Amino acid sequence: MTTVSTTVPAAHRTTAGGRPPSRPARRRRLSQWGFIAPAVVFMLLFFGYPLVRNVVMSFQDFSPSTFFDGRSPFNGTDNWSKVFHDDLFGKALWHTVVFTVGSLVGQFGIGLALAVFFTKRFPLNGFLRSLILLPWLVPMVVSGVVWRRILDQDTGVLNSFADTLGLGGNTPWLTSPGTALFSVILVNVWIGIPFNMVILYGGLQEVPRELYEAAALDGASAWRTFRSVTLPLLRPVITVVLVLGFMSTVKILDLILALTDGGPADSTQTLGTLTYQNSFVQLDFGAGAVVGNVLILISAVFAVLYLRANRSEGK
Amino acid sequence: MLFPLYWMVNTALQPESGLLDVAPVPHAVDLSGFADALAEQGGHLLTSLAVALGAVVICLAVAAPAAYGLARFRLPGARSIVFATLITQMVPGIVIANALYSAYVELGLVNSYFGLMLADASLGIPFAIVLMRSFMLAVPQEVIEAAEVDGAGTVRTFVQVVLPMSRNSLITAGLFSFLYAWSDFMFALTLNTTDDVKPVTLGIYQYIGAHVGDWGSVMAAAVLSAVPAAVLLVLAQKYIAAGITGGSVK
Numbered sequence: 001m002t003t004v005s006t007t008v009p010a011a012h013r014t015t016a017g018g019r020p021p022s023r024p025a026r027r028r029r030l031s032q033w034g035f036i037a038p039a040v041v042f043m044l045l046f047f048g049y050p051l052v053r054n055v056v057m058s059f060q061d062f063s064p065s066t067f068f069d070g071r072s073p074f075n076g077t078d079n080w081s082k083v084f085h086d087d088l089f090g091k092a093l094w095h096t097v098v099f100t101v102g103s104l105v106g107q108f109g110i111g112l113a114l115a116v117f118f119t120k121r122f123p124l125n126g127f128l129r130s131l132i133l134l135p136w137l138v139p140m141v142v143s144g145v146v147w148r149r150i151l152d153q154d155t156g157v158l159n160s161f162a163d164t165l166g167l168g169g170n171t172p173w174l175t176s177p178g179t180a181l182f183s184v185i186l187v188n189v190w191i192g193i194p195f196n197m198v199i200l201y202g203g204l205q206e207v208p209r210e211l212y213e214a215a216a217l218d219g220a221s222a223w224r225t226f227r228s229v230t231l232p233l234l235r236p237v238i239t240v241v242l243v244l245g246f247m248s249t250v251k252i253l254d255l256i257l258a259l260t261d262g263g264p265a266d267s268t269q270t271l272g273t274l275t276y277q278n279s280f281v282q283l284d285f286g287a288g289a290v291v292g293n294v295l296i297l298i299s300a301v302f303a304v305l306y307l308r309a310n311r312s313e314g315k
Numbered sequence: 316m317l318f319p320l321y322w323m324v325n326t327a328l329q330p331e332s333g334l335l336d337v338a339p340v341p342h343a344v345d346l347s348g349f350a351d352a353l354a355e356q357g358g359h360l361l362t363s364l365a366v367a368l369g370a371v372v373i374c375l376a377v378a379a380p381a382a383y384g385l386a387r388f389r390l391p392g393a394r395s396i397v398f399a400t401l402i403t404q405m406v407p408g409i410v411i412a413n414a415l416y417s418a419y420v421e422l423g424l425v426n427s428y429f430g431l432m433l434a435d436a437s438l439g440i441p442f443a444i445v446l447m448r449s450f451m452l453a454v455p456q457e458v459i460e461a462a463e464v465d466g467a468g469t470v471r472t473f474v475q476v477v478l479p480m481s482r483n484s485l486i487t488a489g490l491f492s493f494l495y496a497w498s499d500f501m502f503a504l505t506l507n508t509t510d511d512v513k514p515v516t517l518g519i520y521q522y523i524g525a526h527v528g529d530w531g532s533v534m535a536a537a538v539l540s541a542v543p544a545a546v547l548l549v550l551a552q553k554y555i556a557a558g559i560t561g562g563s564v565k
Contacts, residue, residue: 028469029390035381036384036390036396043400043440046415049414049418051410136559137547139544141498141500141520146320146534155530199559202560251407253409253501254500254501254516280504285413292407295409296410300405306405307402
């Protein structure tokens with residue numbers, strides 16, 4: 001409601017408004033701001049406000065009873081010390097690190113291999129390349145649900161397949177604390193491969209052909225060419241892919257909720273799911289805000305890296 | 316790579332008690348899973364469609380003028396706005412939801428279509444601005460100046476000259492904001508406390524809780540909710556590829 005009612009009239013006023021023609025420059029400037037103002041207001045409301053509000057909320061006391069009657073008194077650093085003294089926070093932080101690093105390594109490795117594979121000419125190349133995008137486009141919750149079926153211990157196809165091969169078909173992929181995090185990473189790798197592949201494929205197309213020809217003349221092996229020609233030239237693209245992959249992985253919620261709901265025994269709880277659990281399950285929005293702020297801090301570090309990488313690539 | 320999706324379709328087509336093994340290829344196509352899924356999730360699919368289309372409209376209406384403004388006018392602070400746009404793409408959604416929830420309660424936007432459309436539009440707006448801006452930077456200045464010499468105001472030049480020339484980037488941005496909104500689960504989960512506004516992603520999530528035994532219809536619902544992605548991929552391949560790369564590079 002607020003966004004539209006405050007911004008739309010402003011845009012009208014500045015474009016069609018009756019400014020005295022004696023100040024055309026000022027009028028033009030105002031109409032120019034009219035183009036940008038709605039977006040600025042929208043982003044302030046949907047990004048700026050939540051960022052500030054989360055910091056404030058992390059110093060407020062919310063509980064199921066206080067939340068709904070509107071009283072949420074300030075309680076100093078109570079939320080912070082409560083969250084930091086909870087073992088679950090340390091666990092969630094560790095799981096986030098493992099989940100993020102594991103996903104990135106898998107997505108990037110396989111994505112790069114596929115990207116290199118697709119630089120070869122073969123029939124149906126373009127068709128297959130776009131078909132591979134599908135896992136990335138399907139809603140993450142849906143992928144999670146499908147994989148939950150595949151990884152089911154008793155009736156899932158992965159275990160029955162392993163059984164046929166004689167590899168023991170009784171792995172509790174999602175139901176044992178020892179394997180659940182690994183399985184969640186596996187699924188996230190599957191989801192992230194297309195994105196890595198497309199960007200890296202684009203980067204590979206930019207590598208000048210002459211360099212490969214020169215390397216071939218020098219008698220360099222395929223591996224040597226890859227290491228000394230392809231990788232160095234691909235570096236800016238690699239940085240961007242890794243940072244963007246990090247940003248999207250570190251905050252994942254849908255997938256983990258659909259696969260394990262953070263369980264079993266909190267073995268797949270990450271900072272993202274913990275924020276959700278605190279706020280929307282326990283209704284302790286103060287604790288949720290604390291974890292959320294930690295998540296933002298981590299993201300901010302990588303946001304800086306991304307902007308640096310982007311700038312050095314641009315010029 | 317595509318096996319899980321094949322398996323989704325395969326499972327959806329088989330009558331299944333949930334305890335029996337699933338055949339690698341359906342022996343006889345059984346559409347009862349789809350009938351169940353449509354009966355239970357059909358309304359949620361329509362909700363998703365309405366919310367996603369609304370989000371696209373909001374997203375383009377807000378982002379297209381901004382992209383043009385940031386590409387064309389020399390305004391003080393424009394650079395920092397572009398910078399902020401890049402930053403916003405990195406704010407974790409759950410953090411936004413955390414703060415937005417209490418604001419939504421006060422504004423009466425919880426459990427409303429409009430509230431969810433606005434939140435979902437926020438997923439696409441920064442991306443749309445960045446993408447369309449880089450496209451509009453490439454519109455030749457002469458064309459714009461010619462239009463203005465002919466007496467067209469800034470708004471008319473934008474609507475009648477720049478927008479048509481930027482058609483491809485509008486389609487790409489619209490497509491992605493549709494996919495973002497269609498895939499959204501987090502805002503649907505957090506900004507709704509009743510069943511009034513329930514997109515299919517939330518529907519499926521709750522469905523697995525209640526129907527673990529009936530995977531056939533769960534998978535059928537999954538297939539139905541994946542249809543837009545598949546259709547868009549077939550119809551608009553080049554825009555999707557452009558969007559994925561365009562979003563990563565400035």
